[in-house]
Amino acid sequence: MAYPSKVLLREVGPREGFQTLDTIVSTTDKLELIRLLVEAGAPEIEVASFVRPDRVPQMADAEDVIAGLPESGAAYKGLYLNPKGFERAEQTGRLSNEAWLYTSASKTFLKSNYNTTPQDFYDSIPEWIEIFQRYNKPLYGLMISTVFGCNEEGAIAPEIVLEILDETLKRAGDLGESFQEISLADTVGHGNPEKVKRMIAEIRTKYPLVRISLHLHDTRGTGMANVHVGLLEGVDCFEASVGGVGGCPFAKGAAGNVVTEDVAYLCAELGIDTGVNLQKYAQAAAYAEEITGLTLPGKFFRTAFSCG
Amino acid sequence: MAYPSKVLLREVGPREGFQTLDTIVSTTDKLELIRLLVEAGAPEIEVASFVRPDRVPQMADAEDVIAGLPESGAAYKGLYLNPKGFERAEQTGRLSNEAWLYTSASKTFLKSNYNTTPQDFYDSIPEWIEIFQRYNKPLYGLMISTVFGCNEEGAIAPEIVLEILDETLKRAGDLGESFQEISLADTVGHGNPEKVKRMIAEIRTKYPLVRISLHLHDTRGTGMANVHVGLLEGVDCFEASVGGVGGCPFAKGAAGNVVTEDVAYLCAELGIDTGVNLQKYAQAAAYAEEITGLTLPGKFFRTAFSCG
Numbered sequence: 207m208a209y210p211s212k213v214l215l216r217e218v219g220p221r222e223g224f225q226t227l228d229t230i231v232s233t234t235d236k237l238e239l240i241r242l243l244v245e246a247g248a249p250e251i252e253v254a255s256f257v258r259p260d261r262v263p264q265m266a267d268a269e270d271v272i273a274g275l276p277e278s279g280a281a282y283k284g285l286y287l288n289p290k291g292f293e294r295a296e297q298t299g300r301l302s303n304e305a306w307l308y309t310s311a312s313k314t315f316l317k318s319n320y321n322t323t324p325q326d327f328y329d330s331i332p333e334w335i336e337i338f339q340r341y342n343k344p345l346y347g348l349m350i351s352t353v354f355g356c357n358e359e360g361a362i363a364p365e366i367v368l369e370i371l372d373e374t375l376k377r378a379g380d381l382g383e384s385f386q387e388i389s390l391a392d393t394v395g396h397g398n399p400e401k402v403k404r405m406i407a408e409i410r411t412k413y414p415l416v417r418i419s420l421h422l423h424d425t426r427g428t429g430m431a432n433v434h435v436g437l438l439e440g441v442d443c444f445e446a447s448v449g450g451v452g453g454c455p456f457a458k459g460a461a462g463n464v465v466t467e468d469v470a471y472l473c474a475e476l477g478i479d480t481g482v483n484l485q486k487y488a489q490a491a492a493y494a495e496e497i498t499g500l501t502l503p504g505k506f507f508r509t510a511f512s513c514g
Numbered sequence: 515m516a517y518p519s520k521v522l523l524r525e526v527g528p529r530e531g532f533q534t535l536d537t538i539v540s541t542t543d544k545l546e547l548i549r550l551l552v553e554a555g556a557p558e559i560e561v562a563s564f565v566r567p568d569r570v571p572q573m574a575d576a577e578d579v580i581a582g583l584p585e586s587g588a589a590y591k592g593l594y595l596n597p598k599g600f601e602r603a604e605q606t607g608r609l610s611n612e613a614w615l616y617t618s619a620s621k622t623f624l625k626s627n628y629n630t631t632p633q634d635f636y637d638s639i640p641e642w643i644e645i646f647q648r649y650n651k652p653l654y655g656l657m658i659s660t661v662f663g664c665n666e667e668g669a670i671a672p673e674i675v676l677e678i679l680d681e682t683l684k685r686a687g688d689l690g691e692s693f694q695e696i697s698l699a700d701t702v703g704h705g706n707p708e709k710v711k712r713m714i715a716e717i718r719t720k721y722p723l724v725r726i727s728l729h730l731h732d733t734r735g736t737g738m739a740n741v742h743v744g745l746l747e748g749v750d751c752f753e754a755s756v757g758g759v760g761g762c763p764f765a766k767g768a769a770g771n772v773v774t775e776d777v778a779y780l781c782a783e784l785g786i787d788t789g790v791n792l793q794k795y796a797q798a799a800a801y802a803e804e805i806t807g808l809t810l811p812g813k814f815f816r817t818a819f820s821c822g
Contacts, residue, residue: 395817398783399742427776427813428783430735431742434707461813468735475706475736501809505735505769509703 210442212479214250216419217243217466218445219494220271221252221285223452225264226462227498233267235497237274242493243448244278246486248466252283252445253301256291272298287320289337296341304346305338307331307374307385311366312356315393319351324370331377347387348374349421353405355396362396364408371413387417389445392432395425395461399435406439419443422464423453424503429464433472444469449491449502465504467491485510518750520787522558524727525551525774526753527802528579529560529593531760533572534770535806541575543805545582550801551756552586554794556774560591560753561609564599580606595628597645604649612654613646615639615682615693619674620664623701627659632678639685655695656682657729661713663704670704672716679721695725697753700740703733703769707743714747727751730772731761732811737772741780752777757799757810773812775799793818 220240224231236253243251253275254268268284275282281302284295295301309327310316316324338345350370355361371388378384390405406418420436422429422444433444446466453462467487470480488510495502528548532539539547544561551559561583567574576592583590589610592603603609617635618624624632646653658678663669679696686692698713714726728744730737730752741752754774761770775795778788796818803810 395813398780400784424813426779426817427738427773428780429813430737430739431780434739434742461816465735471734472706472736472739476708503811503813505703505732505737505811508769509734 208440209437209476209478210440212442212481213437213473214419214443215248215466215470215480215482216250216252216283216443216445217248217448218252218421218463219243219448219451219466221255221265221283222463223447223449223494224498225255225262226452227264227500229498230264231497233270233274236267236271237276239448239490239493239497240271241276242486242490244276244280245483246490247482248280248487249481250281250283252285255285255287256294257285257287268294269298272300275300289333292337292341303343305334305343306347306349306389307334307345308349308351309370309374310351310356310393311362311370312352312359314358315352315356328373328377331374332381335378335381335383345378345383345385347385347389349389349391351391351393352396353390354392354398354401356394360396361401364405367405368408368412371409385416387419387443388413389419389421391421392423393421395423395429397422397432398428399431402432402435403439406436406441417443419445421445423461424450424464425453425461430468430472433464433469437473437476437478448487449494449504449507451494451498451500451502461503465491465502465506468504468506471506516748517745517784517786518748520750520789521745521777521781522727522751523556523774523778523788523790524558524560524591524751524753525556525756526560526729526771527551527756527759527774529563529573529591530771531755531757531802532806533563533570534760535572535808537806538572539805541578541582544575544579545584547756547798547801547805548579549584550794550798552584552588553791554798555790556588556795557789558589558591560593563593563595564602565593565595576602577606580608583608597641600645600649611651613642613651614655614657614697615642615653616657616659617678617682618659618664618701619670619678620660620667622666623660623664636681636685639682640689643686643689643691653686653691653693655693655697657697657699659699659701660704661698662700662706662709664702665704668704669709672713675713676716676720679717693724695727695751696721697727697729699729700731701729703731703737705730705740706736707739710740710743711747714744714749725751727753729753731769732758732772733761733769738776738780741772741777745781745784745786756795757802757812757815759802759806759808759810769811773799773810773814776812776814779814
């Protein structure tokens with residue numbers, strides 16, 4: 207494969223980044239960060255998740271954030287993990303959400319984070335499709351978490367991921383639906399360049415037409431090498447977080463997403479168009495650092511300012 | 515090329531890492547870190563640099579550190595940039611330094627950091643070789659800084675680097691000497707995976723037998739992608755810093771070296787033997803964080819402890 211000519215960067219900082227912090231960022235600060243991201247040319251921004259406020263207080267202001275979103279050319283998204291969340295997102299009238307199904311390659315992680323089993327996930331597909339159809343949304347994508355491994359089960363074989371794809375496509379197909387994108391999520395950072403390459407190859411062999419996107423975490427330092435291998439394999443869509451906010455990067459435990467502006471810089475160096483303004487993205491990252499009070503792991507954004 | 519089966523990791527944290535910090539780490543703390551690195555199986559450790567104490571107070575205790583080094587199987591090294599520094603290092607009697615020449619691909623950087631010019635560097639080679647011969651050291655290697663670019667001159671073309679190699683080999687050859695290793699140093703982080711790949715290819719085409727080692731900084735987030743491309747091209751020697759200490763990583767400006775234990779983890783994932791114990795290296799990184807009081811950029815070492 208060759209590098210793609212264009213790459214779509216989906217900004218998840220305001221959602222996944224903030225959701226995983228101990229601190230709660232104010233609605234005003236979230237909106238200012240989103241404004242800076244829009245100014246930097248972020249094409250897609252995940253601005254909130256529609257989850258239970260008692261479980262995830264960082265996202266209790268989801269509707270307020272969305273009500274305050276600036277008019278822009280950016281596509282705003284909101285994460286949902288159950289039908290009620292999907293409906294809350296739709297009812298805001300401001301989001302351009304596609305219809306995604308979410309599952310996990312690790313059964314342990316599926317139980318602990320989604321409170322479900324593989325069988326129950328498959329059995330829920332008709333219910334999901336019914337609600338998507340009620341909002342005139344054709345099924346769009348499938349995101350699979352812990353696709354390269356999890357801390358409990360270790361490495362996940364590509365065959366497991368292919369089985370999930372097969373069964374989900376079959377269940378969707380029974381209802382006249384399909385999907386056009388697979389998001390491979392390295393939720394707890396078990397990916398390495400060879401795993402990424404192999405997984406993409408195996409999926410492409412069986413499903414040559416599906417778009418593959420990567421949602422990578424930099425838990426063990428392999429994040430950017432994994433991004434580069436994805437690019438080499440022609441992957442043209444990455445989820446990433448401004449400044450690397452999220453995932454308690456400097457607490458003990460899992461680190462956050464790869465850093466959006468670092469990925470954008472790598473793309474620029476490789477002649478790949480992302481449409482973002484690196485200097486302005488760096489300003490957004492500096493702002494994310496300011497409002498979280500954390501030392502963020504992003505590298506590029508520090509070089510965008512003069513050295514003291 | 516294919517991955518090498520073994521990789522030599524040269525630990526530069528106690529030298530380059532500490533040298534670039536604002537704070538001064540005590541001799542006792544340095545020695546404890548070195549002890550932990552030895553326990554973790556670090557095969558080579560750069561423990562000090564022999565520079566003027568009035569210019570680099572962080573290294574004023576070079577001789578004291580060396581006097582306190584534990585007996586071990588590790589090869590201890592000391593950096594020198596002038597003949598006096600080389601002699602100070604030799605006089606300790608505890609170092610296994612090879613005979614290296616140091617220059618820079620960027621003339622601006624050569625002037626600002628080495629206070630010399632390309633011509634003066636070439637003209638100094640006989641003097642270097644004379645002093646190396648006095649200590650019975652055949653010329654061993656050439657390290658070239660800012661090999662992929664610098665902040666003033668931008669990108670550096672491989673032709674510039676080849677010219678330096680050609681001329682240095684010619685001057686050394688006139689005196690019956692040669693060298694067996696080239697260290698390519700991305701001093702201020704202008705490398706990207708394609709530049710790394712091209713540079714290695716061009717050097718190998720002209721000098722197929724020379725060993726190429728990489729000294730990479732993660733200034734703009736491409737460090738680990740560059741390491742991976744180096745591995746893909748068969749590079750089997752990397753300089754790196756425990757925990758990523760150094761280079762004022764979280765001040766504005768240049769970030770430090772790539773992180774030794776993150777590189778070691780990547781190697782382990784790819785089936786490449788580095789001989790280091792990852793868990794123990796993580797403990798050394800945690801100790802480096804403790805004694806510097808900084809939030810270090812290393813990723814892997816945080817995962818080596820349970821999540822709170």
